[in-house]
Amino acid sequence: MSHPLFSLEGKVALVSGAASGMGRQMAIGFAEAGADVMLLDINLPGAEETAGDIEKLGGKAIAVECNVSDVEKIRETFVLLDRELGKVDVVGNVAGEGKMGAPEEMPVEEVQQVFQNLVFGRFTMCQEAGRRMLEQGKGSIINFGSIGGWNSLGRGHMPYGMSMAAVIQMTRELSTQWASRGVRVNCILPAQVWNENLRSRVKATPEVEDTFISGIPMKRLGNPEEIKGPAIFLASDASSFVTGMALPMDGGNLAMNAGGTYPGSPRASG
Numbered sequence: 001m002s003h004p005l006f007s008l009e010g011k012v013a014l015v016s017g018a019a020s021g022m023g024r025q026m027a028i029g030f031a032e033a034g035a036d037v038m039l040l041d042i043n044l045p046g047a048e049e050t051a052g053d054i055e056k057l058g059g060k061a062i063a064v065e066c067n068v069s070d071v072e073k074i075r076e077t078f079v080l081l082d083r084e085l086g087k088v089d090v091v092g093n094v095a096g097e098g099k100m101g102a103p104e105e106m107p108v109e110e111v112q113q114v115f116q117n118l119v120f121g122r123f124t125m126c127q128e129a130g131r132r133m134l135e136q137g138k139g140s141i142i143n144f145g146s147i148g149g150w151n152s153l154g155r156g157h158m159p160y161g162m163s164m165a166a167v168i169q170m171t172r173e174l175s176t177q178w179a180s181r182g183v184r185v186n187c188i189l190p191a192q193v194w195n196e197n198l199r200s201r202v203k204a205t206p207e208v209e210d211t212f213i214s215g216i217p218m219k220r221l222g223n224p225e226e227i228k229g230p231a232i233f234l235a236s237d238a239s240s241f242v243t244g245m246a247l248p249m250d251g252g253n254l255a256m257n258a259g260g261t262y263p264g265s266p267r268a269s270g
Helices: 021-032 044-056 071-085 108-136 158-181 196-204 207-213 224-235
Strands: 012-016 036-041 061-065 090-093 139-144 183-190 246-249
Touching: 012 021, 012 071, 012 108, 021 036, 021 044, 021 090, 021 224, 036 044, 036 071, 044 061, 061 071, 071 108, 090 108, 090 224, 108 139, 108 158, 108 183, 139 158, 139 224, 158 183, 158 246, 183 224, 196 207, 224 246
Parallel strands: 012 036, 012 090, 036 061, 090 139, 139 183, 183 246
Antiparallel strands: none
16 A cells, blocks of 8 residues: 555646656656646657556546647647646656767757757746646646756767756756745656667667666666656655755766776776
8 A cells, every 4th residue: 555645646747758768657657646647749649658558547648749849839738738637736847859969060059959858848848837836836846857967978968968957957946936835846867767769879889888887886777667756756745845856866876976886887996
C-alpha cells in the first residue's frame, strides 16, 4: 500500500515529451499515482500510444500534438486543457532538443533555436500553468534541466548547456516569485539516460558509453522509468515544503570530483 502523501488522486497533470523516454515514463507514473494526464508531443502517434497505456490502467489521458518551440501552440493547448480537464495541478516540462557543434562555427540562429525549444517553450509552459495554479492557490511545476546546465559537458554541447543553465535559474526565480502563493517550481537534472538516440550513438561509437560511465559512481547509465520516483515526489504533497530545488538524477555524477574515480571505474585509479 502506497503512502497517501504520494497520491495524485483527483489531480490533473500535463506532460510534454510524453511519446517516449522519460516524458512517457513520467506521464505513466503520474497516472499510476492517480492523476488524469494531458500528453504533449510533436510525435502524436507516440503520445496516443502512451495515452492508450494509461487508459489500460483506468486513467484518463488526452494526447495532443504540440511543438514546444511554438509559443502560440502551447497557449492553444492550455485553452484545450481548460475545456477538457478543467484545471492543471502538475506540469512536467520534458520536451525539447539541443544541437551540437563547435562554438566557433555554430550559426547564432541554431543557438537561438535551442533556446526557443528549451527555454522560451518551457517558460511559456510555466507561465500558462502558473497563471492557473496561482488562481487556484496550489500547483507543482517540474522542469527538466540537465547536469549539463550545472557544469560543462564539453563535446560541442554549448547551446544545450547554456539553455539548461537558464532553465535551472528560471526554476529558482519562479519558485521565489510564486512560493508564497502556493505554487512550487522544481527542476530535475538527469545525467545520461538510455533512449533510442543514445542507443544509436553508443552503437556507432561504443567507447562513448565508458566515457559516460567513468563519471557516474553507480557505474551505469539511467533508465527512463527511474524518473517516476523523483517526479511523483515533486508532484505530490510528499514534497509540500520543497521548492526551488535542482534535484540530480545522475547516479552520483555531480557529487564526484572531475578527477575522481570509484571502485571499478573505467578510468585508471591512483
